[in-house]
Amino acid sequence: MSSKIDAFALLGMWLKEREIQNQSAHTLRAYERDVSDFILFCGKRNLPLSDLETSDLREYLAYKVECHQLSSSSLQRMLSAIRQFMKWAEHSEYMRFNPADNFQLKRQSRPLPGLVDIETVNQILDQPAPETEAQQQMWLRDKAxxxxxxxxxxxxxxxxxxxxxxxxxxxxxxxxxxxxxxxxIVPFGAKAKEAVMNWLQVYPLWHGDFVPEANVFITQKGNPLGARQIENRVKFQAQRAGVNVDLHPHLLRHCFASHMLSNSGDLRAVQEMLGHSNLTTTQIYTHVDFDHLAKVYDQAHPRAAKK
Structure with missing residues (x-):
């Protein structure tokens, strides 16, 4: 690898392999953006990737912090992309040495996810339907x-x-x-089943005949509902319920994980349902419900309370 062009050619080869491995388009774009930025940085300093040292990688990350005020999580993401690219290049014998192999950033403590209590979630989900027929139809979709x-x-x-x-x-x-x-494969409850079935009674009015490949959630014109549209409708229904919470889809996912873990204590099952490949990602939810932990401690520890 003697030039910037060679480096970008290798990047294209690497991304092609990741695409074959069914990596998502969103992830591939992030990889391309992060590694390309690093290659450009090296090119401006006339640093062929084959001659890079750990100090060059450290200088690049320091530059990103100083000029772009990047967060620790953004730096970790960039480093992960660069490390994987260089690992592939080394394994494919395009590089003699991978300077990112043992390079580590100090990780900041991970913040606890936000949480909404069960009563508030019920207030949102069990709110009465709107008065007009058009809004009632929208509510049936949003409730599902x-x-x-x-x-x-x-x-x-x-x-x-x-x-x-x-x-x-x-x-x-x-x-x-x-x-x-x-x-x-994940289960869904009786309330969710009822809500989806009620929504599917409206579905033909918006879309026509049922098609197995069609999206469950659509607009009034029959088009698949977009991510931003879903986010906006979730926020809207929280506001309509009179709840002072900035509700978003991922917050409901946090609530699901925390409430399931609090009531079951089965970390592995919650991991499977969330689709986490690593158990440590799920373990953050073991730190959320302090009241539950205190109750378990009081009941279980022989020295927790006076006889």
Whole structure:
């Protein structure tokens, strides 16, 4: 690798391999952006990637902090992309040494996710329907979205891409396509089942005949509902319920995880339902419900309280 052109050619080869491995388009764009930026930085300093040292990578990250005020999480993301690219280049014998291999950034403590208590969630989900027929139809769709987000802990993109054929009403199971095009099967509750079935009675009025491949959630014109539209409707329904919470789809996913873990204590099951590949990602929810932890401690520890 003697020139900037060679480096970009290698980047294209690497991205092509990631695409074959079913990496999502969003992830590939992020990889391309982060690694391209690093290649341009090296090019301006006449640094061929084959001659890079750890100090050059440290200088690049310091430059990003100083000039762009990047957060720790953004730096971690960039470093991860660069490390994976260089690991591939080294394994493919385009580089003799991977300077990012043992390079680590100090991780900041991860903030606890926001949380809404069960009573507030119920206030949003059980609010009365609007008065006009058009708004009632919108509410039936929005309620089905809200119920699935909370009932099954789905990501925004997973709700958006959910298709008619992915819903098994008999067994109350959803076939979900998550990050990296990985599929998982998750249950949904009786309330969510009722809400989706009520919404599907309106569905033909907006879309016509049911098609297995069609999206479950659509606009009044029959088009698939966009991510921003879903976010806006979730916020709107929280406001309509009189709840002073900045509600968004991911917050309902947090609530699902925390409430499930508080009531079951089954970390592995919650991990499976959330679609987390690493258990440590799920473990953040073990730190949320301090009242529950204190109650368990008082009941279980022999020295917790006076006899």
């Amino acid at each position: 979205i809200l119920e699935l987000l909370y009932s099954s802990g789905l990501r925004l993109a997973e709700v958006q891409s959910l298709r008619i054929k992915d819903v098994d009403f008999n067994r109350q199971l959803l076939r979900i396509t998550g990050k990296g095009n990985k599929t998982r």
